[in-house]
Amino acid sequence: MGPDEFPLTSLYLYLSERCNLRCGHCWVSPTAPEDEDEQPMDLAILTRTVAAAKELGLRAVKLTGGEPFLRKDIVELMRFLHGECLCIDIESNGTMIDRDMARVIKDCEVRQVSISLDGAQAAQHDKLRGMKGCHEKSVSALHYLRAEKINTQVIMSLYKENVPEIEALAALCDDLEVSSFKINPVMPTGRGEKVFQRQENVDIEELIKIDRWIEADFGSKYKTEIYFCMPIGLKSLLAVTGNPLYECHILNILGILADGTISLCGIGQTETDLNMGNIATNDLTEIWRHHPLLQKLRKETPSQLSGICGRCIFKFRCLGSCRACAYAVSGDLASPFFMCDEAYEKNLFPASRIYH
Amino acid sequence: MSDGAKIIAREDCLKQNPEMVFRKEEDGAFLFDPHTGNLKYLNANGVNLYELCDGRKTVGDIITLLMELYPDVAVEKIAADTGLFFEGLAAMQFMTKSEKNGS
Numbered sequence: 001m002g003p004d005e006f007p008l009t010s011l012y013l014y015l016s017e018r019c020n021l022r023c024g025h026c027w028v029s030p031t032a033p034e035d036e037d038e039q040p041m042d043l044a045i046l047t048r049t050v051a052a053a054k055e056l057g058l059r060a061v062k063l064t065g066g067e068p069f070l071r072k073d074i075v076e077l078m079r080f081l082h083g084e085c086l087c088i089d090i091e092s093n094g095t096m097i098d099r100d101m102a103r104v105i106k107d108c109e110v111r112q113v114s115i116s117l118d119g120a121q122a123a124q125h126d127k128l129r130g131m132k133g134c135h136e137k138s139v140s141a142l143h144y145l146r147a148e149k150i151n152t153q154v155i156m157s158l159y160k161e162n163v164p165e166i167e168a169l170a171a172l173c174d175d176l177e178v179s180s181f182k183i184n185p186v187m188p189t190g191r192g193e194k195v196f197q198r199q200e201n202v203d204i205e206e207l208i209k210i211d212r213w214i215e216a217d218f219g220s221k222y223k224t225e226i227y228f229c230m231p232i233g234l235k236s237l238l239a240v241t242g243n244p245l246y247e248c249h250i251l252n253i254l255g256i257l258a259d260g261t262i263s264l265c266g267i268g269q270t271e272t273d274l275n276m277g278n279i280a281t282n283d284l285t286e287i288w289r290h291h292p293l294l295q296k297l298r299k300e301t302p303s304q305l306s307g308i309c310g311r312c313i314f315k316f317r318c319l320g321s322c323r324a325c326a327y328a329v330s331g332d333l334a335s336p337f338f339m340c341d342e343a344y345e346k347n348l349f350p351a352s353r354i355y356h
Numbered sequence: 357m358s359d360g361a362k363i364i365a366r367e368d369c370l371k372q373n374p375e376m377v378f379r380k381e382e383d384g385a386f387l388f389d390p391h392t393g394n395l396k397y398l399n400a401n402g403v404n405l406y407e408l409c410d411g412r413k414t415v416g417d418i419i420t421l422l423m424e425l426y427p428d429v430a431v432e433k434i435a436a437d438t439g440l441f442f443e444g445l446a447a448m449q450f451m452t453k454s455e456k457n458g459s
Contacts, residue, residue: 237383313395352379355388
């Protein structure tokens with residue numbers, strides 16, 4: 001397998017290590033906004049890197065963080081990416097998006113802005129996000145974005161305690177004309193590890209029940225598309241063969257951290273073994289084509305996945321769900337994804353999807 | 357893969373490729389090729405057709421059976437749809453041709 005078989009279609013730019021919220025589940029564990037130690041990557045180097053990545057097949061760039069709008073020159077960066085005809089997606093907590101920023105986002109023809117909301121009620125959201133008043137700001141951002149007719153998504157991080165908020169949040173998304181509502185169960189990485197230690201995460205039986213409930217009851221009720229993020233092997237037959245599913249294209253992605261570190265994705269912030277260099281000193285093209293970590297990943301994913309992931313008939317499509325999470329949990333990029341592993345151990349993984 | 361030319365004739369007998377993984381679920385089934393990762397979903401009708409391929413019946417025999425089952429559907433449509441379905445499965449190696457004795 002040559003590197004040309006793997007175009008680098010997406011770059012995830014983690015524009016700031018800092019965040020103004022204190023979410024208990026954050027998988028990249030950002031620092032405080034007043035952190036003066038952050039050395040953000042130089043914009044000129046960043047834009048040069050993006051231009052080089054276009055030669056490798058780059059089509060889309062996701063701006064994320066930390067909170068990406070803490071980066072002062074984000075507007076300049078968006079204008080550059082727009083000029084390069086790249087699809088731009090943004091993930092933000094929304095607290096820094098005002099009317100003017102929404103207009104800039106519109107001007108740059110951003111494909112989608114994802115805003116985090118963990119509840120329809122301010123009290124629930126503010127508690128999980130660690131800042132009073134942030135719900136109001138995030139909802140305001142959605143209003144500003146709607147006014148500019150920008151495609152929006154709400155991302156909910158799911159704990160046990162906010163499961164009762166799902167339906168109300170779906171209704172709020174509908175009211176705000178949000179295009180899609182994505183529900184992400186909290187993962188045991190970064191700060192999420194403590195969520196699991198405190199057993200505040202939703203267990204696998206419940207996750208499967210919620211998935212089926214949403215599939216059965218929500219589709220006809222809301223205009224907003226609703227995605228419950230769970231590996232395809234655990235999805236219903238209808239979901240597998242019907243609507244598009246969220247799947248990580250790990251073999252076509254690179255992450256660039258706030259300081260220019262090149263990694264698989266944001267996981268490099270906590271799992272430094274997955275870092276491969278820095279755009280200030282290393283050639284991105286050389287890394288993409290020849291770095292041993294990427295070669296190993298290409299060789300092993302999915303053919304040498306272990307455990308239930310290696311025995312699943314969907315492994316060529318799913319690619320083992322989140323490889324970054326698998327590594328964070330076990331230190332092994334080929335290890336099974338925790339949800340599927342747990343489902344298999346509890347006899348909840350569909351036998352019809354296992355071979356060998 | 358097929359280059360578009362027909363590889364299945366009406367007089368061919370088809371059998372299921374034993375190296376492929378066939379997994380039934382409530383309203384359909386998956387065919388999975390562990391060597392290539394190819395995955396195909398079959399709906400209930402597809403499952404019936406797949407299971408009729410015992411290495412003894414010809415494609416023509418199967419079309420005749422379907423004509424009896426669906427008398428209101430035009431013969432040409434049944435023949436065309438069935439042919440297309442088997443062409444697709446054969447192109448992905450989920451089906452192979454066999455001798456009339458089923459081998």
